[in-house]
Amino acid sequence: MNVSEELVNQVLMIVGTGMIVVGALADLVASIGMLRFPNFFVRLHAATVGTIWGAFVPLLGAAFFAAGYSELGPYRWFVAGGAVVTAFLILLLGPVGSHALARASYKSRAAVPKPLIYDALSEKLKEGEEK
């Protein structure tokens, strides 16, 4: 293994570790938010911070780390590929899940939307555009 390849591996592992640390911090922040925020819609924001910053980012970090960890041999691409696919799925599904939760709780009036600045959905529901 030559020097430049070694350097690339080192950089990949450092970046990956950094992303995992960021993810751990984001998870801490999100869990504090889940405990301390006042109502459902604001807590949902904290939950999505936990999914994107606390799961998507560290999974990409794990992929980078695995790609740079040459001791694993060719198996590191399996680990990195799995992590990237999982990260992509979380990126796709996290927002959809929180969207469906927020919409369902709004329509069923299970939670009071507060703090509310502008309510476009209620106008649409009155007009009958969306059911």
Add this chain to the structure above:
Amino acid sequence: MNVKKALILVSLIILVLTLSAAFTSSALGHYPLPLSGVRWLASWYLYTTLNPQYPKFTAMSPEAVTAIVWDYRGLDTLFETAVFFLAIVGALALMRGISLKSLAESNETTTEGAGSGLSLISKTAAKLLTPLIIAVSASIALHGHLTPGGGFQGGSAAAVAPLLLLVIFSVYFLLRRGISEKPMLTLRTAGLLGIYLTALAVVFTGLVTGVNAYVFQNQPKFDAPVGIPAYLFNTLVSGSLFLFNLSEYLAVAGGFTLVFILLSIPEELVMSLIRGEEHE
């Protein structure tokens, strides 16, 4: 309320402390490992699961769990499958006489709002995900003899796809596209038939060729020289394990989808049907 919370906290702390004390004083045995009299069995499985040097003992599968489930203790798994099938037969018997097809047809004209599903965002995500789920579940099932997984696991994962469509679109969406109880029952029966034929394949071969053979036999044994080939086109298929996994995949996917569709029948329909029969 506070007393209750304090009680829960104290009992949790006591539980953790007692368990740690028990572990440190080795009251639960020195290490939580099986006894040495049992461990040779595990080594035997690991030694013979893929060992072409011992062709009369091996199951020809690198995945020891699948080899144990469908080869070493194959009959046990057959009875598990039978129990699951009987549970679904029971669900079908409870719901007999309720036609889902008429439900789907009546919904198009009458009920307003129902059957339109969730928002566009959820529907788009579901459309992206459904083929992905099917692909992943198929890989779990068809690689079951090589990597962790197997027919039941793959079939359960595949049943998530119709469940997702059922929640995000509606049951009428599935029914209009032909995913109703009859095709799912056909799929399930086809899977069970596959398991049945695979279990008896070697026996039939033995009967035809006039040699000794066993039910649920995979590779040739000492007194039974026939078996299912472990390689197909130079690819390791582990004899009957691949066929069992494929059949179980179809059976479980069909069975779970059937149960999900049955569970989503509206209660009003069931009740009106029962009451209608009483009056006539």
